[in-house]
Amino acid sequence: MKTSLDDDEFKQVYLEGKLAIDCLEITLTQNGADNPRVYELVGSLFVNPENGVEARLVWKRDADHPYDQFASLNAMQRIQSGDIFPEDHYFSLRALDTAGRAWTHPAVFLKRDELQQAEILTISCDFIQIELDAPDQRTLAHFVFHDELGIRMNTAHSLTEPVRNGKRHKTKSAAAKEVVDGLEIDYYPVLAVKAGSAHELSAVAKPGTSPISHFDGRLLEAIQFSVAKLAWPIMREVIQGGKQTITLSKSKPFNNGHVQSAVSGYAHADFYHLMERYYQYACLEAGGDEAPPLSKKIGGLFTLKGVWLDTIALLLGVTVESLL
Numbered sequence: 001m002k003t004s005l006d007d008d009e010f011k012q013v014y015l016e017g018k019l020a021i022d023c024l025e026i027t028l029t030q031n032g033a034d035n036p037r038v039y040e041l042v043g044s045l046f047v048n049p050e051n052g053v054e055a056r057l058v059w060k061r062d063a064d065h066p067y068d069q070f071a072s073l074n075a076m077q078r079i080q081s082g083d084i085f086p087e088d089h090y091f092s093l094r095a096l097d098t099a100g101r102a103w104t105h106p107a108v109f110l111k112r113d114e115l116q117q118a119e120i121l122t123i124s125c126d127f128i129q130i131e132l133d134a135p136d137q138r139t140l141a142h143f144v145f146h147d148e149l150g151i152r153m154n155t156a157h158s159l160t161e162p163v164r165n166g167k168r169h170k171t172k173s174a175a176a177k178e179v180v181d182g183l184e185i186d187y188y189p190v191l192a193v194k195a196g197s198a199h200e201l202s203a204v205a206k207p208g209t210s211p212i213s214h215f216d217g218r219l220l221e222a223i224q225f226s227v228a229k230l231a232w233p234i235m236r237e238v239i240q241g242g243k244q245t246i247t248l249s250k251s252k253p254f255n256n257g258h259v260q261s262a263v264s265g266y267a268h269a270d271f272y273h274l275m276e277r278y279y280q281y282a283c284l285e286a287g288g289d290e291a292p293p294l295s296k297k298i299g300g301l302f303t304l305k306g307v308w309l310d311t312i313a314l315l316l317g318v319t320v321e322s323l324l
Contacts, residue, residue, distance in 0.1 A: 004244070005202075008191060014248060015049065019047045021044060021045040022044050026039075026042065026057065026096075027094045028041075028108065030088055030091050031107060039059050041121070045095055045123070049249075053126070053248075061119065067117075090107040091108050092104070093105040104129055108124070110123060127250065130246050134239045136239055140204040140205065141183075141236070142200065145198065145200070152176060153176050154178075178268075180222075185202070186202045186204075188200060201223070203219055218283045219279055226262075229254045234249050
């Protein structure tokens with residue numbers, strides 16, 4: 001199985017919640033500690049859109065770390081009600097799989113159960129990432145969303161269905177295709193079995209164009225603005241500068257409610273023109289991987305679902321004031 005969003009089997013295994021990453025070495029290093037605790041183990045990571053990344057591992061106790069039945073209690077007593085967990089409560093993850101690829105996460109939540117002869121380690125985090133050398137020299141971004149975004153399909157295909165003693169010809173809207181600031185955009189349903197309403201969107205840079213660093217983040221912000229949904233991909237692949245980065249994430253509900261897209265679905269050209277202008281704005285105004293000012297100001301309006309009317313009025317007022 002190829003580790004790429006270009007591979008249907010890889011997408012299907014993940015979307016069905018069956019992806020297991022068998023690892024020759026899993027290294028957990030304590031963050032923010034002068035003398036960090038380091039665990040080196042063998043095991044498997046289980047990754048799916050519903051729960052993110054999970055693992056239950058057993059570390060055999062050594063002489064340098066004797067059993068302390070009060071260790072867990074003492075650690076919890078450091079956390080006061082209403083406080084944020086300190087940095088040393090989290091561990092960086094580096095997992096080397098059987099193919100020699102390194103999967104990473106900067107701050108894994110680690111639950112430790114103290115036993116006489118071992119510690120039981122339970123890992124959980126919202127995403128995991130891998131970086132590889134890219135055989136494909138094209139610059140591209142590829143997203144998979146757990147639900148459809150509401151982008152109108154403008155490309156159709158014909159198919160033939162059998163009917164009683166004959167055939168029936170049908171034309172079905174199957175995809176959307178357009179160019180946004182030198183990026184060839186394709187949007188279509190995921191073909192994998194049991195994918196539900198999952199859709200994917202790819203953006204491939206045309207020859208002669210050179211997107212900025214973190215262009216995938218700027219494009220995602222432009223998509224969110226255009227569809228008026230705070231939609232986050234559960235699978236993301238970026239190829240740029242000879243590097244291929246793949247991120248598998250826990251799904252987040254769109255939670256879109258009262259705010260609709262600024263452009264009607266039938267106005268296809270205007271919709272993509274709006275996306276292009278916002279993408280250009282985001283590339284110009286954003287710094288590094290940080291969102292541009294407009295995204296920070298209006299992003300909260302896309303999630304006004306199931307909240308009190310006075311909360312909606314407050315958020316609208318604050319947003320208008322910040323824009324002015």
